[in-house]
Amino acid sequence: MSLLPSGDTQGHPSVSAAPAEPCAGAPSHTARRWSLDPLLMMLAAMAVAIAMTWAIPSGLYQRASDKENAPVVAGSYHPLPKPISAAALIPHDGPKGVAHPVSPLALVTAIPQGLLKTAPIMIMVLMLGGMFGMLRTSGALDAGIRRLLAISGGRPVVLVPLLMLALSAGSTFLGMVTEYLLLIPVIVTLGRDMGRSTMFGFALVTLAAKVGYLASVTNPFALLIAQPIAGVPVFSGLWLRLSIWVLFLGIAMVVVLRTGRGAATPAPLDAARLAPRHLGILLVAGVTLGTMIYGSVALGWKEMELASVLIAAGAIMAAIARMAPARAVEVFVEGMHRMVLAAVLVGLGRSVDLILREGQILDTIIEAVTLHIQGMSPFAVAPILMGVEMLLTLLIPSTSAKAALSIPILVPIAATCGVSAQTTVLAFLLGNGLVNMFAPTSGMLLAYLATARISYSGWFRYLLPLFALFTALSVSALLLAVATGY
Template identity: 30%
Template sequence: MTHVHPAAAPSAKPRQESKSPYVLLFIILIVAAIGTWVVPAGVFDKETRDGITFAVSGSLHAVEQSGARPLDIFVAVAKGLQTSAPIIFLILFTGGALAVLESTGAIHQVLKGIARSSRLNDFSIILIFALVFGVLGTTGVVVNAVIAFVPIGMLVARSVGLNPMFGVSLVYLTCAAGFNTAITNPATTGLTQRLAQLPLFSGMGLRGITSALFVVVCIVFLTLYARRCRRNGEQRPVIPVEDATDVPATWRHWIILAFASVTLISFIYGAMTAQWGEIEMTAMFLFMAVGSGLLGRLSASDIANRFIGGCSGILQGALIVGMARAISIVLEHGNILDSIVGYLSELIAPLHPAMAAVGMHISAALMHFAISSGSGESTLLIPIYVPIGDMVGLTRQVTVQAVLLGEGIVNCVSPTSGILMGVLAVGGIPFGRWLKFVAPLIAVWAAICIITLVIGVEMNWGPF
């Protein structure tokens, strides 16, 4: 069986393969543990309003130092795996389901059609993915679940003769372009505006323009990368029109693909109407695997074996999520996250409104390296930053946008993001190589963030 996970194939460079992202994350974990002994411990008083617990501005106070001991580091890894179980199983079941689906031959026929088609050029493919995943990202329908679609992007890239980096980016970056400027995402924009006492999804005008700019820049970036790959010799595979060894697409293949599509669409509908998440999507992929296998006339044992084989091929990308979560656990238990927030808020308070907005954006970005959860960071920062913004003359809409944009772009470069590290592991892409690749895009996105924040300050972006 052919797996969709390139990393599962034998490596010609075992020395390079050993330098896995686990090593980088473990080094960061040790640094975080050392920080719990060096950074003064402190916590904000917490209060609960409308079922949401958040920090009380000005209440930071010192507490007893709670440094992480060597054993605590390994306990944090175990807890990270435990708390990340829904995402981990989603990744595993994604690999299993796609392995079964691919073994039916249905995907092969469709991707071969894409490779043959002269109408679907590189730009058309990028545009389709950007529109679909940009919308799914900005509405919050596909967030953690983006990992489930990455192997599909890689299959498409392979079918047109492009490398895994392009395939991963085709799904992850287009989704991030929408998610980073979430227009109607209740878990990020909705929650953050609620904490700032703003009307739900208010300020959609400037936020929508920012989101459109992110998506357009992403399309241009991927188009230029695809052209560079073509110049470097990555060409579409030449597939003869008549191939004696080729099995033409049958009605059964189309039924299998229709079944898989309906399954994914059903999850999207459930996510929008019933708040489905990772657990439900994991179940949908298991359902897809069994249904596709039966429609493809595979035996029960063959379905099970291919499913398990697909899971094993993607195991590295699954377990790395728990390692990334362990870093946040160490910082939280060490009681130093609140202290860091307190220091940053003191630096921002005396600044000019425009500079304060940019300062909030930068500090929120820095904090997101430690707090991988956007909603968790908002509940910590917004109660602190809103009073500061009020004092320096920022509208609350600007304060909210500064925090949201800071959280957003860091997701694409943070080694503590379990989703990013999982995506890279699925694609077999080293973290250092990813940083070099995505740096120009992040630089342009960061410039857009700063420009739109300054515009928001100058236009007194509201309603308040």
Template identity: 30%
Template sequence: MSLGKEVTKKRFKVPHTYVIIFAIVIIAFLGTYIIPAGTYERVEDPNSGRTVVDPASYHRVEQTPVKFFSFEEPHLFTSVHQGMQAANSIIFFILIVGGAFAMIQGTGAIDAGIGKTALALKDKGILIIPVMMLIFGFGGATIGMAEETIVFVPIGIALARALGYDAIVGIAMITLGAAAGFTGGFANPFTVGVAQSIAEVPIYSAMGFRIVIFLVTLIISAWYVMRYAKKVKNNPELSVIYDLEKESKSTLDLSAIPELTGRHYGVYAVMALGFAVMIYGIREHGWYIQQLTSLFLMMGIFASLVGGVSPSKTAGHFVDGAKGIAFGALVVGIARAILVVMESGQIIDTIIHATATGISSLPSVMAALLMYVVQVILNFFIPSGSGQAATTMPIMAPLADLVGVTRQTAVLAYQFGDGFTNSIIPTSAVLMSYLAIGKVPYEKWFKWILPLMGIWIASGAVFLIIAQLINLQ
């Protein structure tokens, strides 16, 4: 080896989510030339009213491979546009809801409320951990709070250190609370709402079961963080990041948290009324995506009016919110191109038939757990919740029908596969962002959270088994 030269190894970098999804589109395209074409007959279930497959109707049909390019017919590259068209209601739902929540956040009510709660609990010792986790858990369960937690991480770290804990406790009490809510997702429009709409089950159905999941996950998470926090306070050398804590000089001016005003309380009232109307509309009037989209838009507009935000600033907040969620919204349309290609080549039913044949001899509970494993693996490559729903649910829903798994259970398998592992996979931009803010190395976080991840995944398996045994609908 010559002197003066250093040999450097390039670290593997996971491709962009869009690259991964379009690669799957390419694989599906090639599959239309290799996989035998076949189809099931679709019939309407008289009990639920949704379209299901007739399990005894599968038969081979003439091969119709998708063309790479054509002047006259749809081809590989038109599939993206077709996917956007097919998923237009979900895409618009995500964009408008994202904009609406940005309008609410633009009033300052959310930041002020969380900040003041944190300050009020500053002298309450370890009680701050479960309370903060509950607040952020509710945010994750209702508005899909994920990226939004990043701005609160410095506050969490400052409070944790003031109480004798470390940065990991500060990060965890903010982000793991949101993760518990995101996984339970009883009113999360970006994950549960999208997945249930694709699976053709009533939006926000089985909410009670999901609330139980949220509370159990939150309790497990709070216990895990509090247990670690007590150890660190009693002996700082037991901190996973003890060396980093000794070197840390970071401080945060907690007095800079915005004042909580009467207008902010008015915004909370608008939000509470909005969610009450949503629950009533879903239960009593069968509201679906269009009605829910309009309600969220109304919440954003009225919250801005009550919060004293000018119309121009309100419009700016809406645009910024829609821009911020555009990544996930477009993922849904691009992922839908996979389904468009497989349907055009008539291979999706062949894949479902082969998979169903392979696991049909297994108990339905085992089939549900296998779905869970698949979703956990896929989340590493498609960390976008709505994108993963759009990619997997078109296959998982009919597959569930064939192997005796309820569609609601199939949605749960997606939820858990997406929700839990977001807190450990390095492909999650949100995870890497708040670790960077806290200056916590990924390998230290991985070591700390791995036991909790095992508990979470095991609890998800238990909930899936229960859901299948009680025939959750």
């Protein structure tokens, strides 16, 4: 059986992904039976995290500083006493130097804490929904898609490689992921007009972004933290990461091209030129995306600055579309409403991380792994390191937090086994990227799914064969790295 998925394997009828439109058609009985509600998934992940704090001993490494996500000091691990009693069922602050299991009440209390920690990201996601609502209601989006289809002749074999190359390049060279929330409804709508399923458009954006982040050719968010901690020059070792990116992206393109054929009736090609106001609104959307990229990469803008850009863009679009002020506000708020679930999922993802940190068990997991890999063959250690990072990615979605915790510990241990620091960084990138393709604890992935209105179970089934293939190729890349002294 081929490892490459063919067709839309969601298991339910395709629906429109446009935030301003209701889902078309009711899901089948099979879809309702197997669908996993993303909010319930996050609550389940929180419950599992709480249980882990009761089952796993607590311990700590010393940190290089008091800053959040500061690198740990290798060899400094020490266990912490963790008395188990009925008192642990009630949230409390224990004495310094003593750990405690997380109270089951954290299933409630950790939710507002996670939302508070991620409030800037949530605000940006809501403003993104408002701006997209303006873009769609103005009619500019539909007009632009029809024009793009006419230019390309409606041929996916032309559009898919160009779009995926552009999106994945932004991810692998600049670390762009969050910004693509803006594009998911656009590409999903484009796919529907090409006669493809909802999964086609979603996979086009998501696989391009995830493959780019997996390879991280020059991704500053991963390499500016991991490589200095490992003691290798920033952006060094580029040749192997570039090769992995080209190979994986080519495979992903083939998978997307085979997805969702005949799921809808293609829209008729319209060779008419864009109306001036539609062209102006689309130019505003393009300038907005470029401004967000430049501000994030060159000016160090964070979520609040990016949210301000989205608000301004929405106002300019309303002016070009000649919307009455009351109507413009109504459209913007409706767009925000469509993104509430995506925003909340981002916050719940952080709640899981807060629970694990409070229970102080992450350092214990790293210490247990390092004790078991000492003295092993480098050809066995390199894939094991990737497996460790895959496990940590399920527990810690944050790339920077994982790097600060794991790299200082794993690099010296791996070196004693003959695995170079550069290969350890590669194992970190591959493990992080592979699991982030489907991690149920990744609030951003669940936000992607909520934006496109695709179930997690549908995405998981679609992705599983490709994930297995990418994992096997990643292990091969690590063995090549060890063999060549990378």
